[in-house]
Structure formats: C-alpha cells, structure tokens
Amino acid sequence: MEVLSSRVLLRPADPEKSTAFYRDALGLAIYRTFPGGTVFFLGQGLLEVSEHGDGGPAGPAGLWLQVRDLDATLAELAARGVTPDREPRLEPWGLREAWLSDPDGIRIVLVEVPADHPIRTDVRAQ
Template sequence: MRTLHLGLRVTDLDRSLTFYTAIGYETVGTVPETPIGQLTMLKLPGDEFVSVELVHDGNPVERGGDVSHLVVQVESMADTLAVLAAHRIEPVAPVQDHDQGMKTTFLADPDGRRIELVQWPAGHADGMTAVDFSHKEIEK
C-alpha cells in the first residue's frame, strides 16, 4: 500500500492554481464534473505521480480546513524563497535552521492551509525514514 495524494478543497480555483504553480506544482489533468466538484491533479516536476488534488465546488472553505499541513521538499531554501517572492508569496514564519543542516519554513495557501518547505541537509534521503527518529525519544 502507499499514499496516493492529498485532496484539498479550495475556494477559488484560479487563485489556488496560481499559488501552487508558483511553488512548482504542475497540472497533470482535470476532471471537470464529479459529485464533489471539479478536480485538478498536480505533481511536482521530480514526482512520478500526482501528489495533490485540488477540489473546487464553488463553496467557501473554512480557513485552514481539516488539513494540518502539506510538506514540500526544496533543493535550496534561499532560491525557492526568491522565486516565491517574485510571485508575491512570502513565508508566514521565519526560516528555522535545525540539527545537521535541515531548514524549514511555512507558507499559507489562499485558503489558509500551511505548507511547510523543507531543505534536507546534503546526503539526506529524499524523504523521512526511521533513521530520522532513531535519536528521538517517543513521548507518551
């Protein structure tokens, strides 16, 4: 089994597409009429498959919705923030430098959902694995 994608309800499809394409997502395809609304499938250039589905039914989305946050890996935090600034998208939190060189910050999409940008340190795997948690004690 594997996770296929995350579906996000959006209030304004055009505004959301402008935001997500500025981050780097590209449209793979659309399904114009479904029982839950119009579906727009997105993926990042380095992804093989769709990872985000924008769901638009014309209704307003409660600020933030039911999603805590979406995480996007970037190669260079500085370069990514420069590209986003050119699209008038600014982080909502300062860049944090973590152990071993990891950097993170947060954006907010047009419907208020948080998107975490992560720059892994050199040599880190492209995703999180058990190794990332081997030195952390699990709290109960």
C-alpha cells in the first residue's frame, strides 16, 4: 500500500479544551482548520484534534492515511485478506474515506483526496 501522507487523529472528550492545549499551551502551529477540527504541524507529521462525526465507536486515537487511489488500495488489501469496517464513501468534508481496524481496534482511516478538494489548492501567489 502506497501512503502519500499521514496523521495521528485524536478524538478527545472535550475537543475545544484539547485544541486549546495543543495550540496555546504547547504552541503547535496550525496546518489547517475545518468545521469540527484543527490539524497541527507535528514535526514530520500531523496531529488532528477533532470531534467524532458519525457517533460510532472510534476510541480516543486513530490513524489517517492518504492513498492515491482508494479503490485500488482496498483491492490490494482484500487480496491480503483485509476487509474494511466501512466501505468507501464521500464525506461531507469532501474526502473519500474507508475505515479499517487494527487487531487492537484502532481505527485506520484510508483517505483519497479528490482533485477539486481544497487540500489540493495551490495557495502560492499566482
């Protein structure tokens, strides 16, 4: 499986308090914000502090793995005996996601970023 980028996901009991801690107490720089969450720079990685949108069980932490082609990645994983917990779907925030779990139940979010998504926007002066 080819991973393009990754981040650690925190789903705290009080997202606002945790966001303030990482932003204000630790002074982490913000990579981006979106309704319900903030993504911080974390050295060579990213840390997302956000609400859990679907109300299902997820635990307090998870992994976010961006892949080039979600369908091809799921086919590759199926050939290795990996079955997703949730099939791919387009989320309200514009990303295609499928969910897996590791043997301890840690959620792994496989993400494909559509070509027209703001994450792919070139913000450099033109």
